[in-house]
Amino acid sequence: MRLRRILGTVKSNMTTVDHIVAGSGIAGLCVARLLNMAGRSVRLVEKAPRIGGSLRRFRRKGLPFDTGFHFTGALGENGILRDMLRILGMRDAVRPLFPDPDQAHRFVFESLGKEIDVPCGLPRIRARLKDVFQGESRAIDGYFDRMEHVCRGTSAMSLDALSLSPRPVDEDYVTLQETLDELTDNALLKAVLSGFCMCYGTAPAQVSFANHARICLAMYEGVARVEHGGNAFIDAFSDLFKAGSVDISTGTWVEDCLDIENDRAGLFRLNTGEEIAASSCVLTMHPFEILRTLPRDRISKAFIDRIEAFEPSCGFFSVFGETDASENDSPTDQIVSLFPDIDLNALLDPTRTDDSALVILNSAEPVGTRTRLAVTGLEIASQASVAPWRNTRTGHRPPEYQAYKTERAERMLARMKAYSGVYGDRFRLLDNASPLTFRDWLHSPDGSAYGVRQKMGQYNLFGKLPVRNMYAAGQSAVLPGLVGAMVSAFMICRAVLGKDAFARLLHQGRQ
Ligand SMILES: Cc1cc2nc3c(=O)[nH]c(=O)nc-3n(C[C@H](O)[C@H](O)[C@H](O)COP(=O)(O)OP(=O)(O)OC[C@H]3O[C@@H](n4cnc5c(N)ncnc54)[C@H](O)[C@@H]3O)c2cc1C
Numbered sequence: 084m085r086l087r088r089i090l091g092t093v094k095s096n097m098t099t100v101d102h103i104v105a106g107s108g109i110a111g112l113c114v115a116r117l118l119n120m121a122g123r124s125v126r127l128v129e130k131a132p133r134i135g136g137s138l139r140r141f142r143r144k145g146l147p148f149d150t151g152f153h154f155t156g157a158l159g160e161n162g163i164l165r166d167m168l169r170i171l172g173m174r175d176a177v178r179p180l181f182p183d184p185d186q187a188h189r190f191v192f193e194s195l196g197k198e199i200d201v202p203c204g205l206p207r208i209r210a211r212l213k214d215v216f217q218g219e220s221r222a223i224d225g226y227f228d229r230m231e232h233v234c235r236g237t238s239a240m241s242l243d244a245l246s247l248s249p250r251p252v253d254e255d256y257v258t259l260q261e262t263l264d265e266l267t268d269n270a271l272l273k274a275v276l277s278g279f280c281m282c283y284g285t286a287p288a289q290v291s292f293a294n295h296a297r298i299c300l301a302m303y304e305g306v307a308r309v310e311h312g313g314n315a316f317i318d319a320f321s322d323l324f325k326a327g328s329v330d331i332s333t334g335t336w337v338e339d340c341l342d343i344e345n346d347r348a349g350l351f352r353l354n355t356g357e358e359i360a361a362s363s364c365v366l367t368m369h370p371f372e373i374l375r376t377l378p379r380d381r382i383s384k385a386f387i388d389r390i391e392a393f394e395p396s397c398g399f400f401s402v403f404g405e406t407d408a409s410e411n412d413s414p415t416d417q418i419v420s421l422f423p424d425i426d427l428n429a430l431l432d433p434t435r436t437d438d439s440a441l442v443i444l445n446s447a448e449p450v451g452t453r454t455r456l457a458v459t460g461l462e463i464a465s466q467a468s469v470a471p472w473r474n475t476r477t478g479h480r481p482p483e484y485q486a487y488k489t490e491r492a493e494r495m496l497a498r499m500k501a502y503s504g505v506y507g508d509r510f511r512l513l514d515n516a517s518p519l520t521f522r523d524w525l526h527s528p529d530g531s532a533y534g535v536r537q538k539m540g541q542y543n544l545f546g547k548l549p550v551r552n553m554y555a556a557g558q559s560a561v562l563p564g565l566v567g568a569m570v571s572a573f574m575i576c577r578a579v580l581g582k583d584a585f586a587r588l589l590h591q592g593r594q
Pocket of ligand 1 (some may be wrong): 105155
């Protein structure tokens, strides 16, 4: 029995379990599954009424839309995501949809009237960019060589070499902007090379080149959407949980950590009043929510100051609609990004309220006997843009907020229509969402898309917490996005289970 024995009488509302996992986004689901695969019993507690966090899809007029998972890298044969899915036992349940590698991304620079197609696969991208940016071969090769060098030197890029204290590389101490400035004076090339900042929400002048490389290299190598979007992951985990011993409680969170001895909690009280004796508790929520969960008398002011200094990554204003255009007119396998400015730092400035970078994604969705084309537009939107309504909740916001949403959606649609007629008369808007919508639906403190902003030199909240049998994981812990959140889950499980048991788990999962 791994559990610490609780002395005294056992209360009727007290349960024992090996581990509690809080938060059921991709990070919490992975932690619960891995611990369960290692033979441990798990209670997964989720504040929302349903599990899945940002992965969960929703429907409008019968058409499914993704909330916070649209595409990812690392699903190719040697990708770390594919490896993680194999180990989790869900490789067959999550089916990638790979785009035409020649035109996976289109970057549209609206003010210049210029479109650049960025293919997948490093040799292809190098060749395409050298063709577009004649005379910039040295800069282009320098950029991709450095990315490959960083990823080769990063232990977190391989599950067999994970550690809670990875060794930094030189590029952890230089920003993406500094690297680009050193490589070239060509502002448009710099914009193209930093365009994927939108996939983690931190400006080039703030993110280290190393973290940019760790997040983006896999996307340069190949992006994919997933059949049935984020629901494919949720359904696969749910099936596996039914067969194992993972108990799920929704509408539930850890309210108190009790029975603390030698900096370890023996008992965790939920908001429902239930008390759970567990040997550890893994928290996968936003760091501000983790801070709220920890007992205040056990944490130092320095620790609180460190967490409260974190800034949000960007948020998104989103439009969701449907187009009657055929798949030929409206390709479903191309990710189109519209840039009103070539300065990514300006586009990701948290005080910006003007138009910003806008990503358009189309997906063909079978609904009944028909295939319908769902269109999602995601425009970077700062918390500043919704500041006047910060203290209101979904369903109780004033008419001024609705007016703001209508006006912003119209501006986005005008830009989308200017790019392609398929977003004109043949397009039907079904809904829209601001960072406040995301904040309230996802139980996040600020509606940011990627948790905390990954600023160079920042000491993220990850690993063991001041109450030593409590751990932090999730998208703010290591790197943002689906892959980053999953890697944090694997790293935490290595710490909880120990390196030998974790190695056995990897081996068993890969059989
Ligand atoms: C609009 C948008 C688009 C995105 N697009 C992509 C994309 O295309 N590709 C990609 O890789 N990433 C994308 N992301 C980012 C991606 O969704 C996240 O990085 C990832 O899903 C985060 O997973 P997580 O488990 O860390 O957190 P979440 O998915 O946020 O899950 C956290 C869970 O914790 C719950 N919770 C909160 N507080 C508590 C508490 N006290 N107790 C219990 N539960 C609690 C929440 O309800 C939630 O279910 C996008 C995000 C957004 C918002």
